[in-house]
Amino acid sequence: MSEKQILAADDIRRAVTRIAHEIAERNEGVANVALVGIRRRGVPLAARIAAVLAEIEQVRVPVGILDITLYRDDLGLRGPAPVVHATAIPFDITGRTVILVDDVLYTGRTVRAALDALTDLGRPSRIQLAVLVDRGHRELPIRADFVGKNVPTARDERITTRLHEVDGGEDGVFIVRQD
């Protein structure tokens, strides 16, 4: 197994800052914007984007947490059912621009599940997608609005994201190859 770093802690910080600026620009401010992080690593990323927005726009955007386990399309295909963690979106998403945040965009199935989960909770006026890494190989017609880095990968490779809030240690994104 070999591991190659594709983003270091500083790269991640710059990517998050750039995504925050793009969000503010695309939406002409963030007055009506809310961020929703997809468990697990979308959660700290959403919080980081919110922190940058608070600085550059002087607005505290609401931040929520989405667990998409109950909306997956592969229950029973991947072994034991995983523990379902709580969804915590303590604000009304109806009428808002909701930005879904995740670490890696791959097949698009997680995002499909997240869209279903989100629309069960209300009717956002718009949903956008922000990801730290887009690694390609989509199986559904889904694309990200905000991308930290596009990374060409092979299907048998894995992308591992480490964020200190979840994993401890230093931030980084890695490509893992099975040898």
Added chain:
Amino acid sequence: MSTGAGVVPAQAYDRRRHVLDLDDFSAEEIGEILETSVSMKEVLGRAIKQVPTLRGKTIVNLFFEDSTRTRISFELAGKALSANVVNFTARGSSVEKGESLIDTVRTLQALGADMLVMRHSESGAPYLVAQHFHGSVINAGDGRHAHPTQALLDLFTVYQRLGRIEGLKVVIVGDILHSRVARSNLWGFTRMGAQVVLCAPQTLIGPESFWKATWPELTISSNLDESLTGADVVMALRLQKERMEGGLLPSLREYSRFFALTAERVALAGPQCLVMHPGPMNEGVEIMPDVATSAQSVIEEQVANGVAVRMALLYRLAGE
């Protein structure tokens, strides 16, 4: 590890197919179910109380014995997960024409049932069914033997209220002899590290040696006032008049005098003690009406939590 009826080998926990009793659940598995139940409760608090998780699955509620809350609770749980839920009651079915239990199960299987939720007055009946059914079987109460989903919702209620189960003193008082709720709760609470006291008149509990053989750390008492000292949870059981053979009790009044939960008795445990009852209650017999509706009572919460816990179980069984 062995199951109560000794028919089906205990399932390895990562490949669980049936929920027959809590005897083959580890503390870890119970903990995961409690955590998933928290999320299911969040779903039930939404404007749209439904997620698509079990779409296309068929759950049959197979009830050979009367039930209100358990059957409705399972029905709501299945529907909240978008499963097709079919209710079967023995009355008005081919059971009245003499169809056997196994034939009934084979018929339901041929009709496409993925899970059976089963209540039966014979202890061990769900174990027999589990041997003949290709899907999952959940025991919703079998005779005097087990009622695992009631025990899980009791554990969940205590866990949500007190934040832990380990180290708590839990007093179960009443008709222990006839109670499947008591037995499954014993497995659950002891496995999670609680200290359990069973309290009943001797005629409603049987020989102490029987209990101690399986749960050596258990305390047995026939003095409720004494048992309540330092209790964190007290659970009153329904006096099961329909299962009571003659001569076990001199009178209901005498039973009440020594074993009913009254405000004075609950005060012995202190204001932090949770009051529980699996329902249906005989108010004025094993619990006084003012205790059942007091601030310490979590009886209605138990009922509400039942739906969330059963959702968590249905979800887990579908994941295999």
